Amino acid sequence: MKTVRFRRTGLAAAVGGAMLSLAAGQALGSAFALQEQNASGLGHAYAGGAAAAEDVSTIFFNPAGLVRLQTMQVVVAGNIICPSAKFHDSGSQPAMFQPLGGNGGDAGSCAAVPNLYVGIPFTDKWSFGLGINVPFGLQTEYDSDWLGRFQAIKSKLETVNINPVISWEPTKYLTVGGGVSWQHVKAELTNRVNYAAAFAQGVGSAVAGGAVPPAAATPLIGAAAGLESDVKINGNDSGWGWNVGVLWQANEQTRIGAAYRSKIKYDVSGSINISNPALGPLPPTLAPAGAAIASGVNAALASGDVTLALEMPDTSNVSIFHQLNNKWDLMADLQYTGWSSIQELRVVRSTGVSLPPTPENFRDTWRVSVGANYRYNDAWTLRGGLAYDQSPVRDAQRTPRLPDNDRTWVAIGAQYKYSPTIALDFAWAYIFIRDPSMNQNAGSTAANGLISGSYKSNVNIVGLQLTYTVK
Numbered sequence: 133m134k135t136v137r138f139r140r141t142g143l144a145a146a147v148g149g150a151m152l153s154l155a156a157g158q159a160l161g162s163a164f165a166l167q168e169q170n171a172s173g174l175g176h177a178y179a180g181g182a183a184a185a186e187d188v189s190t191i192f193f194n195p196a197g198l199v200r201l202q203t204m205q206v207v208v209a210g211n212i213i214c215p216s217a218k219f220h221d222s223g224s225q226p227a228m229f230q231p232l233g234g235n236g237g238d239a240g241s242c243a244a245v246p247n248l249y250v251g252i253p254f255t256d257k258w259s260f261g262l263g264i265n266v267p268f269g270l271q272t273e274y275d276s277d278w279l280g281r282f283q284a285i286k287s288k289l290e291t292v293n294i295n296p297v298i299s300w301e302p303t304k305y306l307t308v309g310g311g312v313s314w315q316h317v318k319a320e321l322t323n324r325v326n327y328a329a330a331f332a333q334g335v336g337s338a339v340a341g342g343a344v345p346p347a348a349a350t351p352l353i354g355a356a357a358g359l360e361s362d363v364k365i366n367g368n369d370s371g372w373g374w375n376v377g378v379l380w381q382a383n384e385q386t387r388i389g390a391a392y393r394s395k396i397k398y399d400v401s402g403s404i405n406i407s408n409p410a411l412g413p414l415p416p417t418l419a420p421a422g423a424a425i426a427s428g429v430n431a432a433l434a435s436g437d438v439t440l441a442l443e444m445p446d447t448s449n450v451s452i453f454h455q456l457n458n459k460w461d462l463m464a465d466l467q468y469t470g471w472s473s474i475q476e477l478r479v480v481r482s483t484g485v486s487l488p489p490t491p492e493n494f495r496d497t498w499r500v501s502v503g504a505n506y507r508y509n510d511a512w513t514l515r516g517g518l519a520y521d522q523s524p525v526r527d528a529q530r531t532p533r534l535p536d537n538d539r540t541w542v543a544i545g546a547q548y549k550y551s552p553t554i555a556l557d558f559a560w561a562y563i564f565i566r567d568p569s570m571n572q573n574a575g576s577t578a579a580n581g582l583i584s585g586s587y588k589s590n591v592n593i594v595g596l597q598l599t600y601t602v603k
Contacts, residue, residue: 164270164289164534165445165469167499168211168245169193171595174559175515175545176503180463182377182451183389187555187599188251191263191297193449194377194391195309198251198299199259209247209557209597215240217272217535217589219570224279227581229328229357236278239532240589241271257302263295267315268444270534276324281360282580283572284532286322291315295375310376315396315444321365321533325433326579327409331356334425344421352422355412361433367402367440385455393447395473400440406433437482443473461505471524472496493529497522501541515545515559530570535587537568545595557597565589 167178170189184190185197188205217239226232245266253259270289274280297311335352338344344352377391408430414422451465471494478489503517519541530536545559568587574580 169265171209171559171597172557174595177501177517177519177541177543179465179501179503179517180451180453181465182391182449183387183453188249191249191261194389195297196307196377196379198261199301199307204602205251206600207249211245211595213593214242215591221585223584225582227326228578233277233279236274239272239274243271259299261297267293280532280583281324283574287533288320290318305381307379313373316370318368325361327359327361328356329579330429355414359409362407364405367400369398369400371396371398387453389451391449395446396444398442405435438479445470445473464502467499469497494524497524511549513547517543535568537566540564553601555599559595561593563591
């Protein structure tokens, strides 16, 4: 029998390259920006965010609003975000030499998003503020044996943003502000690789090259049938950005605000850890050939270090806040997000070899929201709001990492002033997600199977905030 030489130009290389690129990239490639930067704004669906300046959380939404508060204030807030994403199969196909698997259960998972803000006026015209928050995040996880396991199992993205700002009032009717942001991102991603298909490709190459006889193909392939590799990706990086804003008091009842938050570039560095399975039993005469082919597959599916260049999108907001009378406030917001900064994701190994890029083709998006406050009495203020939020994900590029689509928000909330110095905010929002369809094979149905079907998705958000004002 001839020596088996495994060439990494067939299915094994395709599986190794495409799946590693997918795992390292696509969890960072959906609508993972978080609006939930306080709980007071959640009650009116974040309408009027750049103009309301109701508390020091304006540091995130528009730093120009900070100086108008004219007193030291601390806000501690948190939102519990609970997405639900249940896949419904309608024609999915199994990967080669693998069972199809189930629907994956509910991929959604609750996560807490904390916020902290401090504002300190140091003259009647200047204020300093510091915000600590989570501007981007993602958490989904499917059953480990689901039909899309070769594309995604677990996706977890966490960020922390530290944002000092300065706010200045140059005139009675105009305030401006700006700051810098240090942001850290960390990701953990898992999926499976179809080891059986990669091994079968190696067997085919060995037979074509005369290294093993054709009659040996069936028992060799049978020794790897159903085998899968486990893939786990970890990566992190830090980057710098900035935000600016302007707030104009048009008259005693009306404020108009505009704010901009910059892009942030990352060079995410991390590692791919791949656990490859052992072959099933083979006749003694075929064991050497099986070991040689497995060695080639294992080399193609090797652990190692990788990097990924990523540019988070910028955002722009224009808002209006109008005090209709001593009971009612009306507000609206228009937000633009430059998601087109993400067109593809390219993972590069430490050897300098670039894996096949993952196309994203994100589109820029708009979000529009309207809301109101109703002052029931001196202690209680009631809130409500609606929003429509576009998704940057195009149908052809939608993936199971986060099955995103356009969303409609319905929100309610209330603020209770316990004392002149302490206020409590409670809020709840429900997000309707237009049913996302999916027809995705990550480049190869043979290697990865075909995910064909649709999702039933929604999000519940509960927010709580404590505001302490120094008197």
